[in-house]
Amino acid sequence: MKFFRFIPTLAAACCFSLPLHAELVDAIKAVVNDGVVTYAEVEDFAAPAIQALRRQYEAQPDAFQQKLDSALGDSLEQLIERQLILHDFDVEGYRLPETVVDELVQDRIRERFGDRITLMKTLQAQGETFEKFRRDVRDQYIVTALRSKSTSPDKIIISPYKVETYYLTHQDDYKVEDEIKLRMIVLNKPSGDDTNTLSLANEILAKIKEGATFQEMASVYSQGSQRSQGGDWGWVERSVLRKELAETAFSLKPGQVSDVVETPEACYLMLVEQVRPAHVKPLSEVRDDVEVTLRTQTQKQLEQQWIAQLKKKTFFRAF
Numbered sequence: 001m002k003f004f005r006f007i008p009t010l011a012a013a014c015c016f017s018l019p020l021h022a023e024l025v026d027a028i029k030a031v032v033n034d035g036v037v038t039y040a041e042v043e044d045f046a047a048p049a050i051q052a053l054r055r056q057y058e059a060q061p062d063a064f065q066q067k068l069d070s071a072l073g074d075s076l077e078q079l080i081e082r083q084l085i086l087h088d089f090d091v092e093g094y095r096l097p098e099t100v101v102d103e104l105v106q107d108r109i110r111e112r113f114g115d116r117i118t119l120m121k122t123l124q125a126q127g128e129t130f131e132k133f134r135r136d137v138r139d140q141y142i143v144t145a146l147r148s149k150s151t152s153p154d155k156i157i158i159s160p161y162k163v164e165t166y167y168l169t170h171q172d173d174y175k176v177e178d179e180i181k182l183r184m185i186v187l188n189k190p191s192g193d194d195t196n197t198l199s200l201a202n203e204i205l206a207k208i209k210e211g212a213t214f215q216e217m218a219s220v221y222s223q224g225s226q227r228s229q230g231g232d233w234g235w236v237e238r239s240v241l242r243k244e245l246a247e248t249a250f251s252l253k254p255g256q257v258s259d260v261v262e263t264p265e266a267c268y269l270m271l272v273e274q275v276r277p278a279h280v281k282p283l284s285e286v287r288d289d290v291e292v293t294l295r296t297q298t299q300k301q302l303e304q305q306w307i308a309q310l311k312k313k314t315f316f317r318a319f
Contacts, residue, residue: 029076032083032316037076046075080318084310085143094142101138108137150306151299158294167283167290174281177237180249181274183214184231186224187267201260201267208257214271223266235276245270 027039043050049071057064113119123133167174185204189197204217218224218231226232238246245268248258252272261268283290 028319030080030083030316030318032080033087033314035083035087037079037083041079042072042076045079046071049075076318080316081307081310082139082143084307084314084316085146086139087314088310089142089146096138096142101134101141104137104141105134147303151302155302156295156298158291158298162294163287163290164283166294167286171280174286176276176279176281177239178250178278179235179237179276180252180272181276182233182236182249183218183271183273184224184226184233185214185218185222185269186231187221188223189264189266192264197267198260198262201262201269205257205260205269208269214257214269217269231271 028036029039029042030037050068053064053067053071057067109116109119113122119133120130123130185201187197187201187204200221204221208214208217215230215232219227222231224231238250240246241249242263244263245261248261249270249272252258252270254272254274256272258268258270261270
């Protein structure tokens with residue numbers, strides 16, 4: 001007899017019932033060994049995604065239908081994989097002790113419902129039973145555990161050669177626009193016809209020209225979120241700033257302070273401390289990101305290979 005070591009559970013996706021035509025409710029979409037996946041199960045599983053798609057493509061019926069078909073197809077595939085994994089769990093002789101299932105159920109109740117009374121009321125409103133809830137928690141744990149086992153870290157080796165090769169073939173992913181190290185003083189206008197804010201901005205600019213530090217003036221007068229940091233925005237790309245601010249800021253040389261930039265909402269003063277032209281980030285700076293990307297890709301490939309093996313040794317058919 002085999003036992004899984006206890007690992008933290010992952011929250012199951014929340015599904016909502018959708019109205020179905022009576023003749024489709026029990027339609028079989030797939031057969032996996034001696035189990036079936038029905039049309040209703042597919043729609044229930046896809047319900048959150050479908051609701052989001054309805055909102056996003058409300059005025060685009062053709063696009064909605066295309067996305068809907070894709071969502072239903074993905075949901076069917078996930079449910080088939082779920083059945084394949086659960087079948088493999090049984091065939092391989094794994095066992096999940098009931099005490100572990102009890103702990104998982106209690107954790108789920110605390111995380112999502114707070115207490116058992118709230119759970120029971122929710123299940124009653126949804127027309128579900130506690131037994132089904134318990135079985136779903138158990139199955140979710142098994143599927144998560146076996147997926148994790150199929151992509152365990154000891155199966156993944158990311159060599160320096162792989163990292164360097166990926167970096168060299170994906171240079172565009174690590175390009176950075178022209179950047180400036182920027183400080184900014186923001187003075188919000190209380191109304192559209194206000195003139196006092198512009199006068200104050202010019203007074204601050206005069207003090208800076210007379211020798212006051214930009215950082216000190218920002219700490220005293222700026223109403224921007226970076227006031228406590230002396231107006232320090234750090235390194236910013238052109239796309240971060242609104243057009244009129246970007247045009248002025250990126251025309252400044254290091255150490256230069258702008259004239260007052262006025263917009264309908266505010267007045268701005270900017271200091272450019274350093275300039276960094278567009279470049280590709282060096283590998284030393286992005287190595288960790290590359291490794292994470294390669295590890296994620298490898299995990300996905302390993303999982304796909306594992307699912308393909310399960311399909312080869314288990315009878316299944318999708319309709």
